Amino acid sequence: MRKENGSINANLTQVRENICRACKKAGRDPGEVTLIAVSKTMPVTDLKEAYDAGSREFGENKVQEIMDKYPQLPSDIRWHMIGHLQRNKVKYIVDKACLIHSVDSLRLAEEISAQAGKKQVEADILIEVNIAQEESKYGICREDAIQLAEEIAKLPHVHVQGLMAIAPFVENPEDNRKYFRQIRQLSVDISEKKIDNINMSVLSMGMTGDYMVAVEEGATMVRVGTGIFGNRNYR
Numbered sequence: 172m173r174k175e176n177g178s179i180n181a182n183l184t185q186v187r188e189n190i191c192r193a194c195k196k197a198g199r200d201p202g203e204v205t206l207i208a209v210s211k212t213m214p215v216t217d218l219k220e221a222y223d224a225g226s227r228e229f230g231e232n233k234v235q236e237i238m239d240k241y242p243q244l245p246s247d248i249r250w251h252m253i254g255h256l257q258r259n260k261v262k263y264i265v266d267k268a269c270l271i272h273s274v275d276s277l278r279l280a281e282e283i284s285a286q287a288g289k290k291q292v293e294a295d296i297l298i299e300v301n302i303a304q305e306e307s308k309y310g311i312c313r314e315d316a317i318q319l320a321e322e323i324a325k326l327p328h329v330h331v332q333g334l335m336a337i338a339p340f341v342e343n344p345e346d347n348r349k350y351f352r353q354i355r356q357l358s359v360d361i362s363e364k365k366i367d368n369i370n371m372s373v374l375s376m377g378m379t380g381d382y383m384v385a386v387e388e389g390a391t392m393v394r395v396g397t398g399i400f401g402n403r404n405y406r
């Protein structure tokens with residue numbers, strides 16, 4: 172399927188309007204919500220189109236794809252690593268990603284800290300929580316999140332900024348509201364522990380199918396791919 176010219180621009184406008192509407196409904200300031208354009212599998216020309224329409228935050232789920240696209244696009248783009256990250260690939264992106272959303276083990280956080288130290292950068296990360304306890308998803312279970320946060324807090328070059336969750340795929344986004352509430356509550360619980368070097372200001376949750384509900388429930392980052400770039404073609 173070919174995309175029409177200008178459709179990315181129009182889609183972005185639509186998504187931004189929807190975020191504003193969800194904010195209004197929840198009594199929130201739209202300035203609190205960052206829209207991440209999830210550009211995985213999309214060609215650089217599509218990212219350029221989104222860039223020209225004002226996007227500066229892009230999300231990718233593969234290290235190789237960030238490495239390929241990074242030098243081809245303007246340097247004021249903020250790259251978000253949102254996919255499962257293998258420890259042996261951390262070194263390639265630790266100085267390229269502004270935020271790694273998908274940290275779910277101490278071993279991974281340790282490697283991020285070590286590589287950040289080597290490159291003399293500080294790495295901002297989120298702890299990925301498997302909120303619906305789905306077998307197929309990465310992420311730590313809710314019960315273990317606080318302990319993981321406490322352990323990661325001791326690492327020198329890694330700074331936890333909040334939580335990330337991937338909600339189940341559902342037909343009706345309302346079905347995910349309970350999960351968004353749970354993750355928001357978890358972030359409040361962790362925040363109340365007042366752990367040094369742990370910040371809970373970011374809640375990365377909500378995708379094309381459910382980002383409006385996520386915003387109503389407190390998301391500060393939504394990750395929207397299909398809703399901006401159209402369907403992905405995995406070949």
Ligand SMILES: *Cc1c(COP(=O)(O)O)cnc(C)c1O
Pocket residue numbers: 209211232253254337378379380394395396397398
């Ligand atoms: C692909 C992906 C998204 C975007 O999904 P859409 O349904 O296309 O909006 C969001 N988050 C993560 C972690 C993803 O891998």
